[in-house]
Amino acid sequence: MHTGTSGNLPAEITGFVGRRVELAAAQRLLRASRLVTVVGPGGVGKSRLALRAAAGAADRFADGVWVVDCAEVSEPGLLYAVAEALRLTDGTARPVHEVVREFLARRELLLVLDGCEHLVDRVAPMLALLLGASPGLRVLASSRQPLEVAGEHLLQLAPLPVEGPRPDAVTLFAQRAAAAVPGFRLTRENAEQVGALCRRLDGIPLALELAAGRLRVLSVEQIAERLDDRFRVLTGGARTALPRHQTLRTAIGWSHELCTPAERLLWARLSVFVGAFDLEAAEYVCAGEGLPAEEVLDVLSELVAKSVVLREEGEGDAVRYRMLDTLREYGAQWLHESAAEPLLRRRHRDWFLGLATWGELEWFSPRQLETRVRSERAHSNLRAALEYCVTEPGEEQLGLLLAGTLWYFWVGCGHLGEGRMWLDRALALAPEPTEARAKALWVTGYMATLQGDPVHALPALEECRRQALESGDDRALAYAVHRQGCAALIADELDRAVELFDEALWHYDQLGELNSNVLMGMFELGLAHTFRGDSATGAVWMGKVLEECRRHGEQWAYAYGLFACAYSAWTVGEPERARAHARESVRLHHAFRDLLGLALGLEVLALLAAEPGSGGQAGDLREAALLQGAAHSVWAAVGVPLFGSRNFNFAHEECSRRIRAGLSEADAAESFRRGARLDLDRVVSRVLDVGPRGEAGGTAQRPHDRVAVGALRGPLAGQRE
Secondary structure: OEOOOOEOOOOOOOOOOOOHHHHHHHHHHHHHOOEEEEEOOOOOOHHHHHHHHHHHHHHHOOOOEEEEEHHHOOHHHHHHHHHHHOOEOOOOOOOHHHHHHHHHOOOOEEEEEEOOHHHHHHHHHHHHHHHHHOOOEEEEEEEOOOOOOOOEEEEEOOOOOOOOOOOHHHHHHHHHHHHHOOOOOOOHHHHHHHHHHHHHOOOOHHHHHHHHHHHHOOOHHHHHHHHHHHHHHHHOOOHHHOOHHHHHHHHHHHHHHHOOHHHHHHHHHHOOOOOOEOHHHHHHHHOEOOEOHHHHHHHHHHHHHOOOOEEEEOOOOOEEEEOOHHHHHHHHHHHHHOOOHHHHHHHHHHHHHHHHHHHHHHOOOOOHHHHHHHHHHOHHHHHHHHHHHHHOOOOHHHHHHHHHHOHHHHHHOOOHHHHHHHHHHHHHHOOOOOHHHHHHHHHHHHHHHHOOOHHHHHHHHHHHHHHHHHHOOHHHHHHHHHHHHHHHHHOOOHHHHHHHHHHHHHHHHHHOOOOHHHHHHHHHHHHHHHHOOOHHHHHHHHHHHHHHHHHHOOOHHHHHHHHHHHHHHHHOOOHHHHHHHHHHHHHHHHHHOOHHHHHHHHHHHHHHHOOOOOOOOOOOHHHHHHHHHHHHHHHHHHOOHHHHOOOOOHHHHHHHHHHHHHOOHHHHHHHHHHHHHOOHHHHHHHHHHEOOOOOEOOOOOOOOOOOOHHHHOOOHHHHHO
């Protein structure tokens, strides 16, 4: 399910200089070809040009421009990164390439693959597959080498001009110098020196920016003299024979040499991070011999001042940092040559294992949504930590632990497909019956159940149960039995589901376990009782869920409780109360990117749209059909619609019956198609901002408004007859 609107092009932070001819060429190529690759050496400005060209072409693509930062991606995660960049949340058990291909086949969009030279062997077959199946897809890539895909058109990007009355290289240097040293400007006195410096650096933008950052401590003349000396040493005075890639490496190396030993050390150690990182992570991972933890901030500040590390503003007061790929690569080479690399990679793994562990704990707290945001920001580094665990001998058990601990992220934040991939890889590498494997098994079984994949879910859960009994692991036993109950509930085996949930909750009680999983067990037990006709018992369990959620500030399980309240309120003839609960359920599930809960909420809202008004007026059947179309698209990304369950499917079937009775087949189909075409953000905005008859202003409740337990009382089973 696509959750965005017009794309994810980042805003330009610094000014864009020159490149008029290249931009015009890029626009022509994008009209003539479905695959354009901007090629050139590192630091020449490929990414900036590609993003500016994409922005200029955005109006031509009905479904927007979407950017994948490939520099943060390793080969196994490429397609997941594409899906994530597209905001394509998919919880099915289908291979991710099928999901992406199916989505793109119906869209007209521009996909930008930025910095993909290290993935050429994986990118080329992927693009051949996607372009062949998606007539509305065009791709703009940036790479240090061609992708060698049929139909590829190349745009060779040269450095900025260094000759002329006011060449672009000089303009760029002057802009960046003014940012580094307020008040700097080109004058008659320094123009010649600036021009000479730009010629020394071959007009390579990254080299110019690094040099401009040096103006805080050196004059233009001093920078030029030092660079000139370095070039002579490296090239034997043969200035005209200097290759451009050597120029950049020389400029980076010169910048590296001018760093203090502590700055060089931190530069190398920071290269273990993939994408952005925060100060606390840098202090934990990078401190050690030669760099005390209390000095990391000061040294990091110097690297920011020298343009080696970029500072990024986050939400609220959060500040994050990152290195450009070329500079990270340079630091990684130094780290690789040192004896410290294994230690740094283990520390990186440990930090993000700690982040996942803390996230699992905070998932059951008022900071649940903050936990989702923090985990999403760390996604690239979590992938890197997982990749380390599944490729480094001896790390297999920690790979199981990390993949299993992230259950809250995989399940609650819309990453079921990727989570299954990491868990399957980790489980295949570590068959020993350990505690970490038991957790990975029940998490895998849970996720496979939600994906409508009982063939893999049931054996995993049974293995976990058997191992738990043999080892005396009561906690693993409770979770295995609980998730077996989920599988039974979805399969409409209600008596067995009640029996399994009762057993699991007994184990949880004996263990003193109370968290979001336990609350979901209560919710599921309540549903099982309700579905088999015991509404009073179901209401008791739902009341417990809502009470505990309010007490602990839990919102994810609370949203599922609101779904049940909405459904129950409809059965007892209280549509306005039902609508308020369903809207709030949808709002919360959307905030978490939990498509399963969101789809359930949309089904109830569709049914409520078809509900007759209190004055006898007919329901809005076109709106009901539209919401069913929207829910259909969500279900396609979740797995089997409504799990194929007769009980979960009742609201949908009742709504469909009313639509068929009140609308022509053509009108119903057209409204359904309109809903299916809406992206998720628009669907959610529609149901939150528009009342039941199209008027502005819904009555959605806030997350922890008290919900009357009496609304749960109603013979749901009888209403199904």
